[in-house]
Amino acid sequence: MSLTWTDHVTGRRGFLVVDRLVRGVASGGLRMRPGCTLEEVTGLARGMTVKEALHYDPAARYVPLGGAKGGIDCDPRDPGAYGLLVRYLRAVRPYVEACWTTGEDLGLSQDVVDRAAGEAGLASSVQAVYPLLDDADAARRRLADAFAVEVDGIGLDELAGGCGVAESVLTALDRAGVAPAGARVAVQGLGTMGGATARFLRRAGLRVVAVADIKGTVANPDGLDVEALLAARDAHGTVDRAALRPGDRELAGDAWLSADAEVLVPAAVSYAIDPVNQARIRARWIAEAANMPVLPDAEDLLAARGVTVLPDVVVNSATNAWWWWTLFGDIDADADEAFAHIRRALRALVGRTLGRAETDGTSPRVAAHAIAADRLPAIAERFGWYG
Incomplete structure (x- = not known):
């Protein structure tokens, strides 16, 4: 599945490609860079399918997901970049809620993605995976604790x-x-x-x-x-x-x-x-x-x-x-x-x-x-x- 979104404010475009679903969910980050294209995002989504499969371990709790990717054609240093990110996430919100787990990629940090996701009405950028977890609340606390860990600053x-x-x-x-x-x-x-x-x-x-x-x-x-x-x-x-x-x-x-x-x-x-x-x-x-x-x-x-x-x-x-x-x-x-x-x-x-x-x-x-x-x-x- 691929889609192209056009921002009604700036005319800039954003993309989402889901290459494959496993247990109904796909994983892949969201990038923002000037010149980002649908072709680029498609290749990245296919790469995510491979990355997930390469880490398959039948004995592990982590079960690889499918591959997906998002992209926005904008310089992240642009003063309007954050507003554009929020509008993009609002537009693709149904996919993030249902099947696409995403996070930081080129041009975007995780804290910016998290903040924008909250403004777009999302509980989390990875909420689609929650139904697959044995204890979603404990898992979310564990991930939050991990993100709070610092090593040498x-x-x-x-x-x-x-x-x-x-x-x-x-x-x-x-x-x-x-x-x-x-x-x-x-x-x-x-x-x-x-x-x-x-x-x-x-x-x-x-x-x-x-x-x-x-x-x-x-x-x-x-x-x-x-x-x-x-x-x-x-x-x-x-x-x-x-x-x-x-x-x-x-x-x-x-x-x-x-x-x-x-x-x-x-x-x-x-x-x-x-x-x-x-x-x-x-x-x-x-x-x-x-x-x-x-x-x-x-x-x-x-x-x-x-x-x-x-x-x-x-x-x-x-x-x-x-x-x-x-x-x-x-x-x-x-x-x-x-x-x-x-x-x-x-x-x-x-x-x-x-x-x-x-x-x-x-x-x-x-x-x-x-x-x-x-x-x-x-x-x-x-x-x-x-x-």
Whole structure:
């Protein structure tokens, strides 16, 4: 199911795509960015179906849902963006109430989504899943408690996804025999996902040599002070340049692509790496912290050059999974427990994906989709498939 909504106030458009329902419910975030299209949201919704299936564990309380996604064509910095968000949520309210569980995505934080959902008359952005819970009240308290947890001044909800991206990178390095202390990384985007990824990778021993935001790229071959940059960013991930050290250099916005690094982490917009600019990449691995940052043709060209793309459906899946592990009761509202669970799950999933790719002679993305395809019939047989 797909729909296009036009705002009667601004004329801007919003989109909702439900790719598949499992037990009558689908999961997928809501993004806001200028230029967002129905085609983009459709691809994201299909990706969510795969992400959910990849985390299917018959022994777990969390049962994967179907895939969906929402999008609004607007700059989140626009003064009218919040009002537009509220009107969009009012328009799609019946779907949020009945079948679409949503949350933060590119351009939107969870607190903004929650506030707008309340103004739109919704009890919660994930209320459609409540009928599937054994004890909805206890589950809601557990999730609220988890969102209140902070680690070094950053919310656990903002760190979960980055922990998964970092563990994906570390797993790939381990399989290749590359020590984290000898690896360098460049990150595009220092928002929720990119910022958390940079923090976890730096703490794991990697050197973060470049980060990019809307103002440009900041680079230092000796390594950037990640914690200082995180402390100096605004709500949209833009770093105050007053926090830079003497050895830090300000470069062009796309300079992160050609950074002298083993790992690139595109953690901002979709379609960031295309068939032309991929030629500038010198990294050995690209970890897709963003959704769909590498275009298919570019990925083929990168593979021919020996560059491995760790796909978004695996790499950035921890944010979504953490929500459901917490809500369904597989983990409690505890940072150490959450990080340990994420690390175990992502290390196993990345290892399985890379192993399948080697065995089948395919890319990690094709392997991940094959693993999901193996699991979807089992989910459908157990819970039914609608869509």
